[in-house]
Each structure stands twice: as structure tokens, then as C-alpha cells.
Amino acid sequence: MSARLVFANLGRTFRGARESTVALKGVNVTLEPGSFTAFVGPSGCGKSTLLHIAAGLDTQFDGTFTREPADATLACLFQQPRLLPWQTARGNIAFVLEARGLARRDARSRADGLLDLVGLGEAGDRFPAQLSGGMQQRVSLARALAVDPDLLLMDEPFSALDELTAARLREELVALCAAKERTILLVTHNIHEACYLGDRVVVMSAHPGTVVAEIAVDAKRPRRLDDPRLAEFTGIVRDLIDRSEPVPQSRGVAA
Amino acid sequence: MTTVERAAPPSAEVALSEGPTGSGAPTGRGKRPGDPLLNALYLLASLALLALAWQLVSWIVGADVLPGPYASIAAVEKSQSEGYLWTDIGITAYRIAGAFVIAMTVSLVMGALLGRLPIAERLFGPWVTIGASIPSLVVIVVIYLAVGINDHAAMIGTALIVAPAMIYAVWDGVRAINPELQEMARTFAVPKHIILRRVILPQTAPFIFTAARTGLSLTWRIMIFVELLGRSSGVGYRIQYYYNLVDMNRVVAAAVPFIGLMLAFEFGVLRPIERFVFRWRRSEAQ
Numbered sequence: 240m241s242a243r244l245v246f247a248n249l250g251r252t253f254r255g256a257r258e259s260t261v262a263l264k265g266v267n268v269t270l271e272p273g274s275f276t277a278f279v280g281p282s283g284c285g286k287s288t289l290l291h292i293a294a295g296l297d298t299q300f301d302g303t304f305t306r307e308p309a310d311a312t313l314a315c316l317f318q319q320p321r322l323l324p325w326q327t328a329r330g331n332i333a334f335v336l337e338a339r340g341l342a343r344r345d346a347r348s349r350a351d352g353l354l355d356l357v358g359l360g361e362a363g364d365r366f367p368a369q370l371s372g373g374m375q376q377r378v379s380l381a382r383a384l385a386v387d388p389d390l391l392l393m394d395e396p397f398s399a400l401d402e403l404t405a406a407r408l409r410e411e412l413v414a415l416c417a418a419k420e421r422t423i424l425l426v427t428h429n430i431h432e433a434c435y436l437g438d439r440v441v442v443m444s445a446h447p448g449t450v451v452a453e454i455a456v457d458a459k460r461p462r463r464l465d466d467p468r469l470a471e472f473t474g475i476v477r478d479l480i481d482r483s484e485p486v487p488q489s490r491g492v493a494a
Numbered sequence: 495m496t497t498v499e500r501a502a503p504p505s506a507e508v509a510l511s512e513g514p515t516g517s518g519a520p521t522g523r524g525k526r527p528g529d530p531l532l533n534a535l536y537l538l539a540s541l542a543l544l545a546l547a548w549q550l551v552s553w554i555v556g557a558d559v560l561p562g563p564y565a566s567i568a569a570v571e572k573s574q575s576e577g578y579l580w581t582d583i584g585i586t587a588y589r590i591a592g593a594f595v596i597a598m599t600v601s602l603v604m605g606a607l608l609g610r611l612p613i614a615e616r617l618f619g620p621w622v623t624i625g626a627s628i629p630s631l632v633v634i635v636v637i638y639l640a641v642g643i644n645d646h647a648a649m650i651g652t653a654l655i656v657a658p659a660m661i662y663a664v665w666d667g668v669r670a671i672n673p674e675l676q677e678m679a680r681t682f683a684v685p686k687h688i689i690l691r692r693v694i695l696p697q698t699a700p701f702i703f704t705a706a707r708t709g710l711s712l713t714w715r716i717m718i719f720v721e722l723l724g725r726s727s728g729v730g731y732r733i734q735y736y737y738n739l740v741d742m743n744r745v746v747a748a749a750v751p752f753i754g755l756m757l758a759f760e761f762g763v764l765r766p767i768e769r770f771v772f773r774w775r776r777s778e779a780q
Contacts, residue, residue: 294681315681321674325696325774334692338684366774386682 241422242311242390244270244293250301251288261447262288263300268441268450273420277437279427279476285448286426290394293424306390314388318395320375322367328354328378329363332385339386353381357411373404380408384415391416393425397432406464409436413461430480434472435462442476444483451483561743569747578732583751586717586728589648594713596653597660601705604657605664609671622665626658634720643724652720656712660705667701703768707760714756718749 249266252259263285270276278286291297292304294315322331332350337343354363357377367375376396383391396412397405409432416423427433433440434456442452454475458468545563552562561569573579604622607614637651671694679689721730729748736744 296677296680313681313683315678317674317678319674321678323675323693323696325772335682335684338679338682338688338692368774382682392681 241272241420242270243272243307244268244390244422244424245305245307246289246292246302247304248302249289249292249304251285251292251297251299252301264447264449266302266448266450268453270422270424272422275416275423275425275436275438276441277425277427277433277439278441278443279430279433280443280448280451280480281445282428283445283448284443285445286443287394288448290392290424290426293390294392308389311389312386313390313392314383314386316376316379316383316391316393316396318399320367320372320379322375322378322382324367327364327366328359328370331367331378332382335382335386349385350381353385354378356384356415357381373400373408376400376404376408377411380412380415387419389421391421391423393423393427395427395429396425398427398429405432412436430476431469431473434458434469434476435464440472440476442479442483444480452479454479558742561746565743566746566750569743570750573744573747579751582727582729582732582748583755586721586730586752587755589645589652589721589725589728590710590713590717592645592649593652593656593717594710596649597656597709597713598706600653600657601660601664601709602702604661605705606668608661608665609668622658622661625654626662630655630716630719631723634723638724645725648717648720648725652713652716655716656709659712660709663701663705663708664698667698667705670701671697699771703764703771707764710759711756714752 246266246268249263250261251263252261266285266289268276278289280286288297292300293306294313295306322328323334326334329347329350332353333343333346336346336349341349351360351363354360357380359374359377359381362370362374362378367378370378376399380396397408400408413436425433425436437456440454440456441450442454443449444451454472456469456472458466458472462469548560549562549564552560557565570579604618608619608622609615633655634651637647637654641647641650675693675697676689679693684693717728718730718733721728722734725731729752732748733745736742736748
């Protein structure tokens with residue numbers, strides 16, 4: 240069963256010794272079960288903070304955040320693969336399965352199946368340091384899929400990769416996620432990526448991080464990278480972001 | 495022993511900036527796998543050169559001050575035939591083991607506390623620096639007087655002298671823990687005790703190894719001194735005894751077997767374990 244997320248009047252302030260930074264303010268967004276929502280915006284718009292809250296890593300927020308069901312299975316794909324360097328590719332995937340109580344042997348054979356799925360069937364015995372960045376991120380994707388998540392959170396998962404690898408991984412992601420209905424939350428600064436992957440794009444602006452617009456991307460799937468409808472959406476989103484950005488010269492004059 | 499004033503712990507960014515494969519593990523010493531036969535040859539050459547240098551110094555200062563390698567080994571044989579060699583080594587090894595266990599326990603607990611709790615770091619961090627600068631002699635004498643002149647005092651005294659250096663190593667390790675990996679584990683709902691065992695401990699393992707290695711060699715050198723001051727058995731006592739008799743052959747002969755034992759432990763036990771545990775680190779080039 241995929242999860243439903245509700246952010247209601249969500250705010251997050253980081254209090255420093257000298258000054259406080261308002262990372263999020265008055266965010267109202269609902270992620271329906273089975274939807275793919277992409278949050279896009281400039282750096283500092285609080286989109287990563289939002290993801291941290293959704294992941295349960297950050298609980299110091301104002302307003303309310305609810306995840307239904309509360310025990311929904313969660314998986315995260317980060318910008319860096321965050322693999323345990325002392326574990327092999329197989330061991331890294333088995334790690335999250337064993338932590339869920341799966342027997343070591345079962346976990347490892349499941350891990351092998353997942354490695355096959357992401358095209359790394361031969362790499363099970365290799366340590367992360369022996370894998371390229373793209374391969375590491377694939378292992379990380381396999382690890383996320385291993386727990387069969389109801390909710391998949393992705394924080395700029397492809398931004399550390401070269402564009403060719405990133406494009407291929409995006410396609411694989413779409414194919415792999417189509418197998419089961421799950422709620423997906425993607426955070427990215429790549430407008431094209433947001434439109435290509437998301438059913439819906441939530442545009443955010445910075446200082447403080449708020450939602451500027453929500454756009455349903457109704458280009459049909461499977462999507463093609465050169466779909467003119469996608470280019471249209473990309474244009475709309477870019478426009479919205481440009482308009483919400485303060486003009487650089489005026490900074491510091493107002494207020 | 496050098497004492498270094500510790501600054502505030504480095505922020506998480508240090509660990510984060512290591513890139514995709516860094517993940518907080520220290521790079522450590524560069525290990526070249528190389529050809530085992532060639533490595534063995536180099537080791538032999540190194541030992542032969544050392545023996546040569548030893549003999550040379552012995553000639554310069556005189557064999558009555560520093561006996562050469564041949565004379566020393568002959569004296570080792572003599573001490574064995576007289577029957578005290580192995581009892582000396584046994585009793586000293588026992589004391590070293592005791593002191594080492596105490597020092598390791600103290601440094602693991604202290605290092606973890608100092609690295610994890612800012613309040614502990616502020617209150618007790620300076621203690622480690624101060625502890626490292628107290629002269630060993632003062633510690634030994636005070637412990638002998640407080641506990642009594644016995645083996646327990648020897649162990650405790652040695653442990654206290656050795657602990658600060660080991661605490662520093664563990665402390666560094668705890669600070670080097672990469673919070674990103676813990677975050678990852680938490681999002682996957684990995685239970686806390688498994689995070690500790692499978693995410694946190696492996697990251698600190700290289701530092702604990704460093705602590706153990708420096709701690710052990712330091713323990714051995716301090717223990718000899720502690721024995722000399724207050725025990726009537728063991729390698730340290732034997733050295734003092736023959737020093738009083740100005741029998742330098744026997745002084746050197748008392749130390750040589752134990753040096754051999756420490757080396758055997760290093761190369762036969764520590765290094766192979768280290769190679770196995772940290773095999774993931776050597777894999778970059780493949």
C-alpha cells in the first residue's frame with residue numbers, strides 16, 4: 240500500500256547563535272498515494288529540508304506533517320550513494336534487509352536479484368570504491384527498492400552523475416518504479432528532470448522557502464525526452480522560478 | 495609524550511567533503527600489496543642492516559656498555575639455561591595484558607563520551623591533555639603508594655600513563671563518524687543497536703586499531719619502568735638487577751626476547767587482522 244503525505248502549514252526555522260534562517264514557511268502540499276511529485280526550486284528554497292522532514296530525520300518543524308499509514312515502508316535515495324564502504328555491493332543491499340529481520344542468506348540472495356535488476360549482476364562482490372559513481376548510485380537504487388518501499392524519497396539522486404549516466408538512470412528508475420504503485424517524492428534543481436519524471440511539479444522559491452505553484456504534468460507515459468509537451472512544461476516551470484527569484488540588483492534595498 | 499591541545503571537533507562537513515567513496519573512513523597509511531617475496535626480502539635486508547648498525551655502535555661505545563647482537567643472543571641462551579627467561583617474560587606479559595585491558599577500556603569509554611557529548615568534551619577534554627603531561631614517574635609513585643606495591647598497582651599505573659594517547663586516538667575516531675551514513679540507516683528504519691554495530695563501529699575501527707597498537711607498544715615500554723621501580727620479578731626487574739651488577743650482556747639479553755615477542759605479535763597477529771578487516775580500503779586501484 241503506498242503512502243499519503245500531508246504537509247500542512249509547515250514551517251522550519253534553523254536557529255543559530257546570531258541569526259535564524261527560515262528554511263520553510265507555510266507549506267501546504269499533499270502527496271496522494273501512488274503519485275510522483277517533484278519539488279523543484281533554487282538552492283535555499285528548503286526542498287531538502289522538506290525531504291528530511293518527510294524522511295523523519297527532522298522533527299523540529301512547525302505546523303503538521305502526517306504520513307499515512309504511519310508505519311509505511313520508507314526508502315531514500317540521496318545525492319551521494321551513501322553506501323557502507325566496508326561492505327560489498329551485495330552486502331550493502333543485504334544490510335537493510337537483514338536489519339528488517341531477514342536471514343543473512345535470504346537477504347544476500349535477494350540482494351543478488353536486485354543487483355541483476357539494476358544491471359550489476361556481476362558486481363556483487365565489489366566494494367563501493369571499486370565501482371564508478373553511476374554504478375554506486377545503481378547499488379543505492381537497488382538498496383532502496385530492496386525494502387519494497389511504500390514511499391520513495393529522492394534527494395537530487397542524479398545530480399552528482401554525468402548527464403549520460405543520469406539520463407540512463409532516470410529511464411531505469413521510471414521502469415523500475417512502474418512495477419508497483421508507490422508514492423514518490425523527488426527533490427531536484429533540474430527543471431527538466433522534474434518535468435520528465437513527475438506527475439506533478441511543485442515549484443518553490445527561496446528566502447523563505449515557500450510553494451509558488453503546483454503544476455500537473457499531464458504528458459503521457461512512457462515519456463520521451465524530446466516530447467514537445469515536456470518542453471512546454473519545462474518552459475512554464477522555468478518562467479515561474481524566474482519570476483519568483485528576486486532580481487539581484489534589488490537585493491538589500493527593500494525591507 | 496607530546497601533548498596537543500585539541501581544538502573543537504571538526505564539523506560534519508569534513509567528513510562529507512570526502513566524496514562519494516570517502517564516507518568518513520580515514521585513508522590511513524598507504525598499504526602496497528606488492529610481491530610478498532620481495533617484501534620478505536626487504537624485511538630481511540632491513541633487519542640485517544639493523545644488526546650491522548647495532549654491531550657498529552657496540553664497537554664505537556665499547557662492548558661493555560652496549561654488547562653486540564652476537565654477544566646478546568649468547569646471553570639470552572644463557573638466561574634460558576638458567577631458567578628465568580620464560581618466567582620473566584610470562585610475568586611481564588601478564589602485567590602488560592592487564593594494563594592494556596584497563597587502558598583500552600578507559601579509552602573506549604572516554605573517547606566515546608568526549609566525541610559524542612559536547613558537555614563531556616568541555617568538562618573532561620582538558621583532563622586528557624593534563625593527564626598526558628603528568629610525568630610518568632609521579633603517576634607510578636602515587637599509584638604504588640595508594641594501591642600498594644603489587645601487580646595491580648603496576649597495571650593501574652601503567653594504564654593511566656598510557657591512556658591519554660589512546661583516548662586521543664579513539665576520540666578522533668568518534669569525531670570522524672560520518673553522520674550521512676547514520677541518516678541513511680535511520681531512513682531505512684534500521685534499529686539503533688544495529689546502527690551502532692554495523693554503521694558506527696566499523697567507521698571507528700581503524701582508529702581503535704591505532705589506539706590499540708600505540709597503546710600496546712607504549713604499555714610495554716612503561717611497564718618495564720614500573721617493574722624496575724616496584725616489582726621484584728619480570729623483565730624490568732631483571733634489567734635493573736643486572737644493571738646494578740654492571741652485566742650489560744644480561745641487561746640487553748633481558749629486553750631482546752620481549753622485543754621479539756612484540757614484533758611477532760605485530761606481524762603475526764595485528765597486521766593480518768588489520769589486512770582482513772580493512773581489505774575494502776585497498777581496492778581502489780582494481
